[in-house]
Amino acid sequence: MATTIKDIAKQANVSIATVSRVINQLGGYSQEVEENVLKIAKELNYHKNENAISLVKNVSNIIGIIMPTVDSFYYSNIVNGIEDAAKKHGYSVILMHAGVEGENFKSCLNLMAERRVDGIVAFSIFVEQEGVALVKSLNIPIVLLSTEAVEDSIPYIKVDDYSAAFEATDYLVRNGHQRIGLAGVSPIDPIAGIPRINGYRDALKQNGIPIEEELIYFGDYNFTSGKKAMEYYIQNDIALTAIFCVSDETALGVISECNKQNIIVPEDLSVIGYDNSKISSMVTPTITTISQPFYEMGNLGCESLILSILKKKEILSEIVPFTLVERNSVKKLL
Amino acid sequence: MATTIKDIAKQANVSIATVSRVINQLGGYSQEVEENVLKIAKELNYHKNENAISLVKNVSNIIGIIMPTVDSFYYSNIVNGIEDAAKKHGYSVILMHAGVEGENFKSCLNLMAERRVDGIVAFSIFVEQEGVALVKSLNIPIVLLSTEAVEDSIPYIKVDDYSAAFEATDYLVRNGHQRIGLAGVSPIDPIAGIPRINGYRDALKQNGIPIEEELIYFGDYNFTSGKKAMEYYIQNDIALTAIFCVSDETALGVISECNKQNIIVPEDLSVIGYDNSKISSMVTPTITTISQPFYEMGNLGCESLILSILKKKEILSEIVPFTLVERNSVKKLL
DNA sequence: CTGTTAGCGCGTTCAC
DNA sequence: GTGAACGCGCTAACAG
Numbered sequence: 041m042a043t044t045i046k047d048i049a050k051q052a053n054v055s056i057a058t059v060s061r062v063i064n065q066l067g068g069y070s071q072e073v074e075e076n077v078l079k080i081a082k083e084l085n086y087h088k089n090e091n092a093i094s095l096v097k098n099v100s101n102i103i104g105i106i107m108p109t110v111d112s113f114y115y116s117n118i119v120n121g122i123e124d125a126a127k128k129h130g131y132s133v134i135l136m137h138a139g140v141e142g143e144n145f146k147s148c149l150n151l152m153a154e155r156r157v158d159g160i161v162a163f164s165i166f167v168e169q170e171g172v173a174l175v176k177s178l179n180i181p182i183v184l185l186s187t188e189a190v191e192d193s194i195p196y197i198k199v200d201d202y203s204a205a206f207e208a209t210d211y212l213v214r215n216g217h218q219r220i221g222l223a224g225v226s227p228i229d230p231i232a233g234i235p236r237i238n239g240y241r242d243a244l245k246q247n248g249i250p251i252e253e254e255l256i257y258f259g260d261y262n263f264t265s266g267k268k269a270m271e272y273y274i275q276n277d278i279a280l281t282a283i284f285c286v287s288d289e290t291a292l293g294v295i296s297e298c299n300k301q302n303i304i305v306p307e308d309l310s311v312i313g314y315d316n317s318k319i320s321s322m323v324t325p326t327i328t329t330i331s332q333p334f335y336e337m338g339n340l341g342c343e344s345l346i347l348s349i350l351k352k353k354e355i356l357s358e359i360v361p362f363t364l365v366e367r368n369s370v371k372k373l374l
Numbered sequence: 375m376a377t378t379i380k381d382i383a384k385q386a387n388v389s390i391a392t393v394s395r396v397i398n399q400l401g402g403y404s405q406e407v408e409e410n411v412l413k414i415a416k417e418l419n420y421h422k423n424e425n426a427i428s429l430v431k432n433v434s435n436i437i438g439i440i441m442p443t444v445d446s447f448y449y450s451n452i453v454n455g456i457e458d459a460a461k462k463h464g465y466s467v468i469l470m471h472a473g474v475e476g477e478n479f480k481s482c483l484n485l486m487a488e489r490r491v492d493g494i495v496a497f498s499i500f501v502e503q504e505g506v507a508l509v510k511s512l513n514i515p516i517v518l519l520s521t522e523a524v525e526d527s528i529p530y531i532k533v534d535d536y537s538a539a540f541e542a543t544d545y546l547v548r549n550g551h552q553r554i555g556l557a558g559v560s561p562i563d564p565i566a567g568i569p570r571i572n573g574y575r576d577a578l579k580q581n582g583i584p585i586e587e588e589l590i591y592f593g594d595y596n597f598t599s600g601k602k603a604m605e606y607y608i609q610n611d612i613a614l615t616a617i618f619c620v621s622d623e624t625a626l627g628v629i630s631e632c633n634k635q636n637i638i639v640p641e642d643l644s645v646i647g648y649d650n651s652k653i654s655s656m657v658t659p660t661i662t663t664i665s666q667p668f669y670e671m672g673n674l675g676c677e678s679l680i681l682s683i684l685k686k687k688e689i690l691s692e693i694v695p696f697t698l699v700e701r702n703s704v705k706k707l708l
Numbered sequence: 709c710t711g712t713t714a715g716c717g718c719g720t721t722c723a724c
Numbered sequence: 725g726t727g728a729a730c731g732c733g734c735t736a737a738c739a740g
Contacts, residue, residue, distance in 0.1 A: 041432070042490070042513075044733055055711045060735065068709060085511050087487040091434060092733035094425040095716045098375070102468075109454060111652065116445040123471050132489060135439075135469045137457050153421040155466060156376070177419050179376075263656050292656045299658040318445065319653050322597050322626045324633040378717055389727040394719060403725060426717035429732045 043084040051080045063088065094156060101131050103342060104157035106148045108164050109137040113288070113317035114334050118163055118185060121338025129346045131158070138165055146174050153178050159345040161185060161338075166231050167194060181348045183355050185341045186332065187231050195355040197341045199362040201232055204330045205239025207364055208284050208312050211328075213247045216373025217282040217310060220244065223269035224259040224290030232261070236286055236314075254278060261286055266293020274301060282310035282370065288317045291327050291369070306371040316365050326367035333360055377418040385414045397422065428490060435465050437676060438491035440482045442498050443471040447622070447651035448668050452497055452519060455672025463680045465492070472499055480508050487512050493679040495519060495672075500565050501528060515682045517675045517689050520666070521565050529689035531675045533696040535566055538664045539573025541698055542618050542646050545662075547581045550707025551616035551644060554578065557603035558593040558624030566595070570620055570648075588612060595620055600627020608635060616644035616704065622651045625661050625703070640705035650699050660701035667694055 045059040052059065054073060061069055062077045063086075094100040103126045107115060119135075126133045134155060136148040142165030149171070152160055163185035167175070172193045175182055184196035212220050222240045226233040237256070244251050257272050259265025266285055270293070273280055285291035291313035295305050305311050305325055313320055316331030337360060348355045379393040386393065388407060395403055396411045428434040437460045441449060453469070460467045468489060470482040476499030483505070486494055497519035501509070506527045509516055518530035546554050556574045560567040571590070578585050591606050593599025600619055604627070607614055619625035625647035629639050639645050639659055647654055650665030671694060682689045 042487075042733095046733075056734080057712075057736085058710060061710090064735085070709065073709085087484065087512075089429075089490060089733050090488045091425045091428040091490055092716090093735075095423075095429055095718090095733080096735050098716070100425060105469075111448070111450045111454060113447065113652070114445075116450055119469070120443060120445060120471065123469065127471075132485060133469050134436075135453070135457065135467050137454065137461075150421065151466060153376075154424045156423060156425055178421075289656070292653075296656060296658055318447070319626075319656075322623070322630060322653075323657050324630055376717095380717075390718080391720080391727060391729095392725085395726090398719085407725080423717050426732090427719075429717080429734090430719050432732070 042089070043086045044089070045086075047084055048077060048080050048086060051084070052077050100156045100158055102155060102157045103131045103133050103345065104148075104152040104155070104160040105133055105135045106138050106142075106145060106152070106160060106162040106165065107135075108142050109140050110164075113319060114315055114332075115164075117334040118338040121335040121340075122161055122342040125339045125342035125346065131346065138162075142166065145171055149174050149178060153180065158349045159183075161341050161345055163187060163338075163341075166229075181345055181355065183341045183345045183348075185337050186334075192357070195344075195357045197337050197344070197358045197360060198231075199332050200359050201235040202239040202242075204314070204332075204362045205236035205284070205286075206243045207239075207362075208314070208330055209240045209243035210247065211364055212282045212284065212310065212312060212370065213243065213249065214374075215310070215370060218249055219252075219280050219282075220249075220255065221269070221273060221278070221280045221283040222256045223283050223285050223294060224257070224261050224265035225286040226260060227258050232286065240284060255280070259286075259290065261290060263289045263293040263296070266290035266295075267297045268293075270294045270297035270301075280309060281373070282312070285311060285313050288313040288315045288320045288327060288329055290314075291329070292319070292323065295323070295325075295327075295369070306369050310370040312370055316363075320365075321367065325369045327369045328367045329365050331363045331365045333362075336360065376423070377420045378423070379420075381418055382411060382414050382420060385418070386411050432490075434490045434492055436489060436491045437465045437467050437679065438482075438486040438489070438494040439467055439469045440472050440479060440486070440494060440496040440499065441469075442476050443474050444498075447653060448649055448666075449498075451668040452672040455669040455674075456495055456676040457672075459673045459676035459680065465680065472496075476500065479505055483508050483512060487514065492683050493517075495675050495679055497521060497672075497675075500563075515679055515689065517679045517682075519671050519675045520668075526691070529678075529691045531671050531678070531692045531694060532565075533666050534693050535569040536573040536576075538648070538666075538696045539570035539618070539620075540577045541573075541696075542648070542664055543574045543577035544581065545698055546616045546618065546644065546646060546704065547577065547583065548708075549644070549704060552583055553586075553614050553616075554583075554589065555603070555607060555612070555614045555617040556590045557617050557619050557628060558591070558595050558599035559620040560594060561592050566620065574618060589614070593620075593624065595624060597623045597627040597630070600624035600629075601631045602627075604628045604631035604635075614643060615707070616646070619645060619647050622647040622649045622654045622661060622663055624648075625663070626653070626657065629657070629659075629661075629703070640703050644704040646704055650697075654699075655701065659703045661703045662701045663699050665697045665699045667696075670694065 167189035257269035313329035320327040494516040501523035591603035647663035654661040
C-alpha cells in the first residue's frame with residue numbers, strides 16, 4: 041500500500057488536515073510544521089492519490105481522446121497537440137481507439153464517462169444520430185477534430201474540405217491543366233468525401249471545364265486506392281494531365297504506379313496530394329499538397345475544451361485555414 | 375452531478391448494497407429487484423464511477439504509456455498494440471509524452487504514480503540510473519519497449535539491434551557489396567546507436583572487409599541525416615556501392631539526395647533501411663529494410679505487464695525477432 | 709495556527 | 725434476500 045496523508049500525519053504528530061494543507065500549500069501553518077511534514081512526505085515517498093482527489097472534488101483532470109484505429113502518418117501530431125495543451129493546464133490524457141471506422145465510439149464514450157473525464161476530444165470519427173444522443177446524455181464537454189456530427193450538433197474544429205478541394209483543383213487549372221482526375225475519394229463519406237468531390241466539381245465548373253464522371257475514381261484514401269486509380273486510368277485510356285488525390289498516401293500510390301509504367305511525375309502527369317504528411321517532402325518528386333494544421337488543431341481543440349470545462353462556456357465550432365504547399369509534383373503548363 | 379447508486383437505491387426502495395450487488399451481478403437478490411434496479415439505472419443514465427472504485431479496490435485498471443514526443447512513422451503501431459491488449463483485459467490507457475529525448479520521464483512517472491496506474495509501459499526512452507531508482511521506489515510494474523535501462527535493471531522487450539545491424543550489413547556483403555557506408559547513427563546512443571555500429575563493424579570484419587571510419591556518417595536517424603550523409607560522401611569523393619541507413623527516414627534522405635544528384639538507386643547505389651515503416655513499401659524504389667514488430671511488441675509488452683499485475687509475476691525481458699524485408703533498393707552484384 | 713468531522717461514490721463485511 | 729455501517733484517501737467547512 042502506498043503511503044497516505046494519514047501515515048504522514050502520524051509520523052509528524054499533526055492532523056491529516058494539516059498535512060493536506062501543507063501539501064497543497066494552502067498556508068496557515070508554522071514554518072516548522074511545514075518543513076517537517078514535507079520532509080516526512082519525501083521520506084515516505086508520498087504521492088498524492090489523484091483518484092481520491094477526483095472523488096471529493098468531482099473533477100478528474102483527465103481529458104479523453106477518442107480516435108479511430110489507424111496507423112496513419114499524421115495522427116500522432118494531433119495527439120501531440122492535444123497532450124501539450126492538456127499538460128499545460130495540469131490535465132492528463134486518456135486514450136481510446138474506436139476501431140477503424142469509429143464503430144466503437146459509443147462504448148468509448150461510456151468508458152470515458154465511467155472514468156469521469158472532464159472533457160473529450162474525438163477526431164476523424166463521424167458522429168451520427170445515436171452517438172450525438174449519447175454525447176448529450178453524458179453531459180461531458182466534447183469537441184470534434186477534423187470531423188463533424190450530424191446536423192452540426194457537436195462543436196468541431198476542421199478545415200473546410202470543400203474549399204480545400206476547390207483550391208487544389210483550381211490550382212491545377214491555373215497551372216494549365218484541363219483534364220483532371222480525382223482519385224481515392226469515398227462517395228459516402230460526409231466529411232472528407234462528398235465535400236471534396238463537390239469542391240473538385242465546382243472548381244472545374246467555375247473554370248468552364250466539363251465534368252466527366254469517369255475521371256473520378258473512388259477509393260479509401262489509401263495507397264492502394266491510388267495505385268488502382270492509376271491502373272484504371274491507363275486501362276481505360278483516359279488521358280489526364282493531372283490528378284487530385286484525396287490523401288498523400290493516395291498520391292504516393294498514383295506515383296508508384298506511374299513509376300512502374302514509366303510515366304514521369306510531373307513531366308507526364310501532375311499529382312497533388314492532401315494532408316501534407318511528413319513524407320510528402322521526403323519523396324521524389326516532393327508532393328504538392330493541401331496542408332491541414334494537425335498539431336494546431338489538436339492544441340487549439342484541447343485549449344477550447346479546457347476553457348469550456350473551466351468557464352463552462354460553450355465551445356464554438358471553428359474552421360481553420362488550410363494551405364496549399366507547393367512542391368514539385370505539379371507541372372506548370374503555362 | 376452524475377447519478378450514483380444512492381439515487382438508484384432511493385428510487386428502487388432498496389439499499390445501496392443491493393444496488394451494488396445487482397450492478398456487479400453478484401447474485402443474492404430476487405429477480406424482481408434485479409430488473410427494477412437495472413431499469414432505474416438505465417432511466418437515470420447511471421455510469422459507475424471508476425475513480426471511486428479505484429479508491430476502494432486500490433486498483434485503477436489503468437495502464438500508463440510513456441513515450442518520447444515525436445511524430446514518427448511507426449509509433450502509432452506500438453500504441454495500437456498496447457491499447458488492444460489493455461482493452462482486452464478491461465484496462466484503460468493513459469498517455470504521456472516525455473519530451474524528444476525522454477527528458478521528462480521522471481515527471482511522467484510521478485504523475486503516473488499519482489494516478490495510481492497499475493502498470494507502465496515506456497518505449498524508446500533510455501532509462502538511466504536516476505530513472506531506475508525512481509521506478510524502483512514507485513513499486514509499479516513496468517516494461518520497456520524498444521529500449522533498455524542501465525544495467526539491465528528493468529525488463530524490456532526489443533529486437534537485438536546488434537544482430538539486426540549485422541544482418542543488414544552482411545546482407546549487403548552477400549549481395550556483392552564491399553564498400554559500405556553507415557549513415558544516420560548516433561555514436562552516443564546506447565540502444566539504437568552503439569549496438570548498430572558494432573553490428574556493422576563486425577559484419578565487415580567477419581567478411582574480411584577493412585573498416586574505414588570515414589564511411590560512417592553520424593546523425594539523428596532522421597531524413598536530414600540521410601541527406602547530409604549523402605552530401606558528405608559525394609563531397610569527399612567516397613565511392614560507395616551501398617549504404618546501411620539506421621532508419622527508413624535516413625534511407626529516404628539518402629535516396630532524395632541521390633535523386634538530386636542523378637544517382638540511381640539501386641543501380642548506382644544500394645540502400646538498406648531500418649524500421650519497415652509504412653512508407654518503405656510506398657516509395658520508388660521500395661526500400662529493403664529491417665523490420666521490427668512494433669504492434670506485436672506493444673501488444674506483447676502490455677500482455678506481460680498485465681500478467682505481472684494480476685499474478686504478481688516478474689516480467690521477463692525478451693528479445694523479439696527482426697526480419698529483413700527484401701524489396702528493391704539493393705542491387706545484387708553477384 | 710491547528711484539529712475534528714463530514715462527506716465524495718462505492719465495495720464489503722456482518723448482521724438480520 | 726437484504727440493509728446498516730465502515731473505510732478507501734482526500735478536501736472542506738467549522739470549531740477552537
